[in-house]
Amino acid sequence: MTSLDSASRDGKSGQSSASSFVQISMNFNTSIYSNAITPLALHFSISEQAARVGQMIFLVAYAFGSELWAPWSEELGRYPVMQLSLSLVNLWQIPCALARNYHTIVIGRFFGGLSSAGGSVTLGMIADMWEPDDQQFAVAFIVLSSVAGSVIAPIVGGFMEFYLDWRWNFWGQLIFGAATQLAHLLFVPETRTTILLDREAKRRRRAGETNIYGPSEIDGAGITMRDVAIIWARPFSMFVREPIVFCLSLLSGFSDALIFTFLDSYDFVYAQWGFSLIQIGLAFIPILIGYFIGYISFLPVMIKHRKIHRRNPNTLEPESRLWWLLFTAPLETIGLFGFAWTSLGPPQVHWIAPMIFSLLIAVANYCIYMATIDYMVASYGPYSASATGGNALARDFLAGIAAMYSTPLYESIGNKYQLEWPSTILAIVSFIVTVPIYVFYWKGPIIREKSKFAKTLATDRKARNIRQMGEKNRSNMGQTSESQLSQSSGLIYGVNSKHGIH
Structure with a gap:
């Protein structure tokens, strides 16, 4: 393994680690609420069963929300979609923490769950970053972070319920979520290949290579509402x-x-x-x-x-x-x-x-x-x-x-x-x-x-x-051609018509 390969692998490992915090944070939010059920019931004079609606509605909304975010990450890129999701999830913690009635908490939990992109986007990022041979290891780590988040919450939640007011249940989610969003902002770049190739095509056109286009530019208008409906239904x-x-x-x-x-x-x-x-x-x-x-x-x-x-x-x-x-x-x-x-x-x-x-x-x-x-x-x-x-x-x-x-x-x-x-x-x-x-x-x-x-x-x-297997055999025989090298770089140069970066 060359030093360049090692640096690339280390970079991907760091990005995967930062992505894992997203999964921990999202699953932390689903579980930590259980430690607020009894305090909420006492504060708002409702039954504990009614207080559990806040946990139920977050999870059900999360189930559908993660599906709603996925197609947009394919079209607009993983990075902006995840940042928007994290921002909205964090934002909806504020009305919950400041709530003067239980209805506000239910509404905040619903939209917080619906705003959660979750594993649908995170696994897409992992698929973008890792080759098939190593992808399984990265997926295993992300799965670990997902399940761990749901258990770390009650471990921490016991201390929060004992020592702090119920509002800190939501302030705690906000603090953890903000730290997670900052880590994602600083350490996880855009990983969606089509977005990266579109950017590279635009950069090269500005440099004078006028016949270079990205895949989204070749496809035309991009995703339509009909496409989104099909993707959501699948x-x-x-x-x-x-x-x-x-x-x-x-x-x-x-x-x-x-x-x-x-x-x-x-x-x-x-x-x-x-x-x-x-x-x-x-x-x-x-x-x-x-x-x-x-x-x-x-x-x-x-x-x-x-x-x-x-x-x-x-x-x-x-x-x-x-x-x-x-x-x-x-x-x-x-x-x-x-x-x-x-x-x-x-x-x-x-x-x-x-x-x-x-x-x-x-x-x-x-x-x-x-x-x-x-x-x-x-x-x-x-x-x-x-x-x-x-x-x-x-x-x-x-x-x-x-x-x-x-x-x-x-x-x-x-x-x-x-x-x-x-x-x-x-x-x-x-x-x-x-x-x-x-x-x-x-x-x-x-x-x-x-x-x-x-x-x-x-x-x-x-x-x-x-x-x-055929390409591997040819490579072993030293028969790598100029065209193969060009394709391996992902660049196809246009002559008289639009050609793309794939």
């Missing part, structure tokens, strides 16, 4: 019509909803051991540790896949992305059953027992999120933004619904084992939703053959891989 269409997207999104969404169910169940479970607000928050640390274990466990698998892909790109089918999940997905069911029946409380069970099982759930949750996104990207290629959009839609929407049912769930089922049966029911559901993983691993190629999106990509992938 994630929802794929979610309903594509079995892979539907089943794996439900699995991923259910796993995410578990975390938000935990936010409420922990109060009941650990109160049996006399935990304070701060101690209940600290009880989420095992989940955070579980996420890191899940992330680390994926690294050897990704390294192996990269080596195989470099030897022969045609060797790995998209289903290979699910291999590690075959072993880690059952940890969710095991963890839920274990968490359920170690929630009996003292003197039968020590408090460390449910924490151990929550760690197993976290390992599974990370692996499910990572593997489902990775598999969809590999299966749908150019349509992966829409496919993963369905994933994000399911995760945030189901998490929003969970914010409303979780407390009644742990208050209303059974008499003797009121805390144990709800988690047992969740364990049974988790077993059902993990079954499709094994179906797709063994029968995925047959299922993809019936998908117009995946089938088209499979044909294109084979043709591209054959072409890449």
